[in-house]
Amino acid sequence: MKIGKILVSAGLVCLSLTACGTTYELPQIGDAENQRASLMFAAAKQEPARAALSERAAAARFQRVAGRVAPIAESACRQAMAKRAGFDCQVGLAIDREMKERNAYFTYDKAQKPIIRLSMPLLRDTRSDDEVAFVMSHEYGHLIGRHVEKQKQQALAGAIILGALTAAATTRSTAYGSYYDGNAVRSSMELGAAAGSVAFSQSYELESDTLGTRIAHAAGYDPLEGAKFFARPEKARTSAGNLSFWGTHPPDAKRVATVIATVEQIEARVALKSAPGNRAAVAAEE
Numbered sequence: 001m002k003i004g005k006i007l008v009s010a011g012l013v014c015l016s017l018t019a020c021g022t023t024y025e026l027p028q029i030g031d032a033e034n035q036r037a038s039l040m041f042a043a044a045k046q047e048p049a050r051a052a053l054s055e056r057a058a059a060a061r062f063q064r065v066a067g068r069v070a071p072i073a074e075s076a077c078r079q080a081m082a083k084r085a086g087f088d089c090q091v092g093l094a095i096d097r098e099m100k101e102r103n104a105y106f107t108y109d110k111a112q113k114p115i116i117r118l119s120m121p122l123l124r125d126t127r128s129d130d131e132v133a134f135v136m137s138h139e140y141g142h143l144i145g146r147h148v149e150k151q152k153q154q155a156l157a158g159a160i161i162l163g164a165l166t167a168a169a170t171t172r173s174t175a176y177g178s179y180y181d182g183n184a185v186r187s188s189m190e191l192g193a194a195a196g197s198v199a200f201s202q203s204y205e206l207e208s209d210t211l212g213t214r215i216a217h218a219a220g221y222d223p224l225e226g227a228k229f230f231a232r233p234e235k236a237r238t239s240a241g242n243l244s245f246w247g248t249h250p251p252d253a254k255r256v257a258t259v260i261a262t263v264e265q266i267e268a269r270v271a272l273k274s275a276p277g278n279r280a281a282v283a284a285e286e
């Protein structure tokens, strides 16, 4: 398979760029965590429809949670980036009042400042502060995991390899597009960019869930309560065809199981570890 070969080559380039794996080790998931995750999904399916909060109550919830999550997340970021001079941990955190979909995202603005936005429809759909804390902390996970930066490096690697790709492969690759948090990477959307980022999108989401679980917990919220937000069976797209939170963050059992396993690590006082691949990468950079 042509496309398969190309993806394998893209993976090799990724290795040479030391850019593409997760920075931190993801927790081990066993039968117990999978079973608890399935129960959570089943319970979420039975839930009655939610009544939307007023805009005022939603904005108040956002402010309340941001006041607790942001300082914890930024200090975790500064600690993680201690060796990266100039890394910007000061995120512009705000409500996206334009977006019609229930969604949240992390990206860099035109001035290259990191920003996190939670849309007003998403906030109005939340049932507890824990849910907003979980979504917000997950987005900080993308900052601390350096996912936009890595995604760009991968995209570059993919673009180099796929420079001379045939039209037949084009049709197949485009099916992989638009899963990431609606960020700048997607807007450039060269074919190479799409294919180069395929293999790692899921692991970045899981890494953000791991980091987000730890941040939400440290800020005094319950990550398991929070994860109920995305365990509901919701449509990936709105009637207008735009991706919702469930489109950019497919709620599979592995995500919920990862949150459960991370909470178990926190309770057992197991610290966050560097991923083995990343340890080699950091050594090479130093």
Ligand SMILES: [Zn+2]
Binding pocket: 138, 139, 142, 181, 205, 208, 248, 249
């Ligand atoms: Zn995400």
